[in-house]
Amino acid sequence: MLLKNLTGLTLEELEAFAVEHGEKEFRGRQLFSWIYEKNMRSFEKMTNISKSFSQKLRHIARVGQLDLYTKNISPASGAVKYLFSLYDNNFIESVYIPEDKRRTLCISSQVGCALNCSFCATAKIGFKRNLSAGEIVDQVLFVESDIGEELTNIVFMGMGEPFKNYDQVIKAAQLINHPDGIAVGARRIVISTAGVADKIYRFSDEGHKFRLAVSLNSPFNIKREKLMPVTKKWDLESLMTAIKYYANKSKQLPTIEYVLFDGINDNHKDALELKRLLSKIPAKINIIPYNTSIPGFKRPEPEKVDQFIQWLLPLNAPVSVRWSKGDDIDAACGQLAGKYEKKGMSIKTGDE
Numbered sequence: 001m002l003l004k005n006l007t008g009l010t011l012e013e014l015e016a017f018a019v020e021h022g023e024k025e026f027r028g029r030q031l032f033s034w035i036y037e038k039n040m041r042s043f044e045k046m047t048n049i050s051k052s053f054s055q056k057l058r059h060i061a062r063v064g065q066l067d068l069y070t071k072n073i074s075p076a077s078g079a080v081k082y083l084f085s086l087y088d089n090n091f092i093e094s095v096y097i098p099e100d101k102r103r104t105l106c107i108s109s110q111v112g113c114a115l116n117c118s119f120c121a122t123a124k125i126g127f128k129r130n131l132s133a134g135e136i137v138d139q140v141l142f143v144e145s146d147i148g149e150e151l152t153n154i155v156f157m158g159m160g161e162p163f164k165n166y167d168q169v170i171k172a173a174q175l176i177n178h179p180d181g182i183a184v185g186a187r188r189i190v191i192s193t194a195g196v197a198d199k200i201y202r203f204s205d206e207g208h209k210f211r212l213a214v215s216l217n218s219p220f221n222i223k224r225e226k227l228m229p230v231t232k233k234w235d236l237e238s239l240m241t242a243i244k245y246y247a248n249k250s251k252q253l254p255t256i257e258y259v260l261f262d263g264i265n266d267n268h269k270d271a272l273e274l275k276r277l278l279s280k281i282p283a284k285i286n287i288i289p290y291n292t293s294i295p296g297f298k299r300p301e302p303e304k305v306d307q308f309i310q311w312l313l314p315l316n317a318p319v320s321v322r323w324s325k326g327d328d329i330d331a332a333c334g335q336l337a338g339k340y341e342k343k344g345m346s347i348k349t350g351d352e
C-alpha cells in the first residue's frame, strides 16, 4: 500500500485525516505540531500520540518527502547546497545561506522551469514538473533539522517559477508561516517571479503578507524578451501595471531584481530607462551581479556595478547589491541545475 505522506498537509487536512482513521480531531493538531513545530519524522517518538494510533500510522503514513542525495559546503561563505532526490527520481536543489544573524534558505518550486530565461542554468533542464506543497515545505524542515537551528528567512528563488505553481507555492508559504508550526514571519518569506502578471494580480487580491520580488533584468522590451521570453506574454507595460497594482493594494514595497550582465544591460541608457520605469512605482531595487553559469553572459567588473548604482541613485528608492554567496560551489542564484548526472556517472565509472 502506498503510504500517505503527511508533510504538506494543513492543520485542517491533518484533523480530517485523524478523523478518517477513527481518531479524535485533536490528534490532527498533535500531528501538525510534531511535523512542523517539533520537526519530528518518526511516529514512534511522537510521545503524546497513543501507541495504537502511532502503530497504525507506521503502516499507513510517513513524514518527509525528500531524500538527501549530496550536500556541498562552500568554504568561502559557509553556504550549503543540498541536492535532494524525489520519489520519482527527479532532483531539486536548495541553498542555505548563513549571514550574520540571518539564516536564509533559498528553495525550489518546480523541477526545472518552462520560462527559458537565456542566462539561467535551471532553464537548460527544461520543465519536468511542479513540486507539491509537501516537497516545498520539506526543504525547510530538512535543512532546519540538518543545521540544528531555525531558519529566519525563506526565499523562493531556487529552481522554477513560483507563480507557475501558484497554489502549491502559496500553500507551502502558509505552512512555513503558520504560527503553530515552522513560524517564519510572512515578511521574511519572499516570492520571486519572472513576471507572471496575472498571478501578481491574484496575489495582490488575495492579500497575502509574503513579500513579492519581480525579476526585471532589462527596461527594454526587445532586450528583455531575449533574456526572458515570458516578456512576449506580458510586456513591460503590462508587468509594470501589475506591479503598481500590487504596491497600491498591499501597501508594501515590491522588490525589483535586476541581474547585471557585462555589456548587455549595464550601460547608461539601461540605467536611465530603468530609472524612468521605476519613477512611477514605489519599489526597492536589488542589483544582482551575474553569477557565471551560461556561456555568453559575464559579470561586470565591480567598478561597473558601482557606476550603474550611481546612475540609479537620483531615483530616491532603496538600491542594494546582492553579491550572491556560494558561487564557488555553483549554489548562487541561477546556478541551480540539479547536476546529478555527474554523480550518477561516477557511481558507474568510478572516475570522479
Ligand code: SAH
Pocket: 119, 120, 121, 156, 157, 158, 159, 160, 161, 162, 192, 193, 194, 195, 213, 214, 215, 217, 257, 258, 259, 288, 289, 290, 291, 292, 293, 332, 333, 334, 335
Ligand atoms: N523564476 C523566479 C525565481 C528563480 S530565479 C524569478 O525569475 O524570479 C531568482 C533570481 O535569480 C531571479 O531574479 C533571476 O533573474 C536571478 N538569476 C538567474 N540566474 C542568475 C545568475 N546566473 N546570476 C545571478 N542571478 C541570476
